[in-house]
Amino acid sequence: MPTKPRVCVIYTGGTIGMLPAADGYRPARGLSERIAKEIPRLFDAAMPGIELLDFDELIDSANARPRHWNAIAQTVVQRYDDFDGFVILHGTDTMAYTASALSFMLRGLDKAVILTGSQIPLCEIRNDARDNLIASVIIAAGREIPEVCVCFGRHLLRGNRTVKVNASGLDAFDSPNCLPLGDIGASVRIHRERLQARSNESLSLQPLGANVVTTLRLFPGISAEATRNALAEPVRGAVLECYGAGTGPDEDDALMTVLTEASQRGVAIVATTQCLAGSVALDTYAAGSALAGAGVVGGRDMTTEAALSKLRYLFDTGLDAAAVREQVIRNLRGELTDIA
Secondary structure (H helix, E strand, O other), X not given: OOXXXXXXXXXXXXXHHEEEEOOEEEEOOOHHHHHXXXXXXXHOOOOOEEEEEEEEEEEOHHHOOHHHHXXXXXHHHHOHHHOOEEEEEOOOOOHHHHHXXXXXXXXXOXXXXXXXXXXXXXXOOOOOHHXXXXXXXXXXXXXXXXXXXEEEOOEXXXXXXXXEOOOOOOOOXXXXXXXXXXXXXXXXXXXXXXXXXXXXXXXXXXXXXXXXXXXXXXXXXXXXXXXXXXXXXXXXXXXXXXXXXXXXXXXXXXXXXXXXXXXXXXXXXXXXXXXXXXXXXXXXXXXXXXXXXXXXXXXXXOOHHHHHHHHHHHHHOOOOHHHHHHHHOOOXXXXXXOOO
């Protein structure tokens, strides 16, 4: 008789477990008891075995930092052999950042690590917490997904392809450059052909350290001096959010000089697009070629969230800027589309 799968549900904070306070919703302890009361079917005999784990420090995800990513990843590694899958209850505001970071930090992952949450707290009569949580647990227990995902609303998405696209709608996330890994409706359908191949490596953790990376969004009239300040030491890597297919103000000699000097100093700069969908190709336009000439590398169809966490991860593996520039444009965890 097959063993009943077990899922570890880790509560880190976020809207799903918030309660109203004088200044607005705040993360609150006791979510396990509220889940048992509000979602008793989660513990039905037909469901996987579940263990609920509350973090000691519960946060609104607006306060998430790399140390929180480290704590989540370390918990998964410590409990890895005890469970068939993991569900991370997380706030929606930075869920895409956390999902991207975990995808790089957890090398050799062979089980599902699914982030979910809600737009409406579980404490409210009408909420999306129930369906998101039940679907995430069922999918995590399926033993068929070897990667970090976001399960929210009607879709299961690759974590490092996910962006938050709606501040209030119940379908809050999308992955514009990557088809959903699963569709959630009357039944749950997993698209196995879209999943990452299982790794032959054992699970290992690359914690994130103190390397400083940043993002910089181009806009008409951006000043060279502000850019110089944004890229000043101790910054080691930067995501440059460009226009369209990866263009910038190439006629601004001062700005191009700043980018060139930063690159020569050892700052790895990767270009992403400000557009929701599409890809960066710096050689398409002269205004993009100028960026490449300044040392910027094209991030193709990576999200800003993925590029940012990937830069930090690569520097924390001990690579220098030149090696980071080479690796950041290579597909490591399904975060960008391979060029045929």
